[in-house]
Amino acid sequence: xxxxxxxxxxxxxxxxxxxxxxxxxxxxxxxxxxxxxxxxxxxxxxxxxxxxxxxxxxxxxxxxxxxxxxxxxxxxxxxxxxxxxxxxxxxxxxxxxxxxxxxxxxxxxxxxxxxxxxxxxxxxxxxxxxxxxxxxxxxxxxxxxxxxxxxxxxxxxxxxxxxxxxxxxxxxxxxxxxxxxxxxxxxxxxxxxxxxxxxxxxxxxxxxxxxxxxxxxxxxxxxxxxxxxxxxxxxxxxxxxxxxxxxxxxxxxxxxxx
Numbered sequence: 001x002x003x004x005x006x007x008x009x010x011x012x013x014x015x016x017x018x019x020x021x022x023x024x025x026x027x028x029x030x031x032x033x034x035x036x037x038x039x040x041x042x043x044x045x046x047x048x049x050x051x052x053x054x055x056x057x058x059x060x061x062x063x064x065x066x067x068x069x070x071x072x073x074x075x076x077x078x079x080x081x082x083x084x085x086x087x088x089x090x091x092x093x094x095x096x097x098x099x100x101x102x103x104x105x106x107x108x109x110x111x112x113x114x115x116x117x118x119x120x121x122x123x124x125x126x127x128x129x130x131x132x133x134x135x136x137x138x139x140x141x142x143x144x145x146x147x148x149x150x151x152x153x154x155x156x157x158x159x160x161x162x163x164x165x166x167x168x169x170x171x172x173x174x175x176x177x178x179x180x181x182x183x184x185x186x187x188x189x190x191x192x193x194x195x196x197x198x199x200x201x202x203x204x205x206x207x208x209x210x211x212x213x214x215x216x217x218x219x220x221x222x223x224x225x226x227x228x229x230x231x232x233x234x235x236x237x238x239x240x241x242x243x244x245x246x247x248x249x250x251x252x253x254x255x256x257x258x
Contacts, residue, residue, distance in 0.1 A: 018241045022060045046083035050116035059242040073124035080117025103147040111152045118144030158192030161185045162200045169207035196233035198243035215258040
C-alpha cells in the first residue's frame, strides 16, 4: 500500500484543483491513521501521514480556523512522536541536552519523519503562543529541524531552510528572534528551489519582510507569487496554488501590518 499512497500524494501535489483536494484530504487522513495503527513499524507510512497532516493544517485550515489548525497540527505531532519513540535516540522526555545528543544518531533515512514531526510541532506552538507550556516545547521542534538541516538541507527543494527561516523570523528579537539569520535561510531556500516553490515566498513575506517592517520587500514578494505562472513548478502545482491563496490573504492584511 505504501508505494501506492506515496504516488497518490505525489499526484495530489501536482493537482491544480485545490477545492476538490481540500474536500478529499480529511477522509484520507482517517484512512492513513488506520493504516498506521495496523502497521506500527512502517516508518515511511507514518512519515507520509505526518506530512499530510501538516499540509492539511497549513494549506487548508489555519487561514480560516486557528483552533482547528492547532488540533490538526497536534495530531501530526502525536503521530510523529509515536513513530519516533521506536528509535532509542529519540528522548523528548529527558533534559534538552540529552535530547539534542540523541538526535545526533538520526540518519538521512529518518529525515522525512523527523521533518514533518518538527514542522507540525513548530506550527502547533505557533498557534498557541499565549500558552507558556506550548512555548516551552518550541526548542524541541527547533532541535529537530536543526538536525534535519544537517542531514538533508535540500529536502523538498529546500523546505528545511524555509522552515528554519520561519522559526527564526516568527519570534520578536527580544524573545530570541533572529531576522537576519531568517533571511539567510530563506535565500538558501530560494536558491535551492529556483524560486519555483512559491510557498517559500509567502513565508518570507510574512516572517521576514513583516518582521523587519520592510513594506517594499513585502509587496514585491507577494506580487511575485500572485504574478507567477500557474505551471512554474508542475510537480508542486497544488502547493503553489495554496501559496497564491495565502498571498491574496497577505495582501489584504498589508495595511494592518505597515
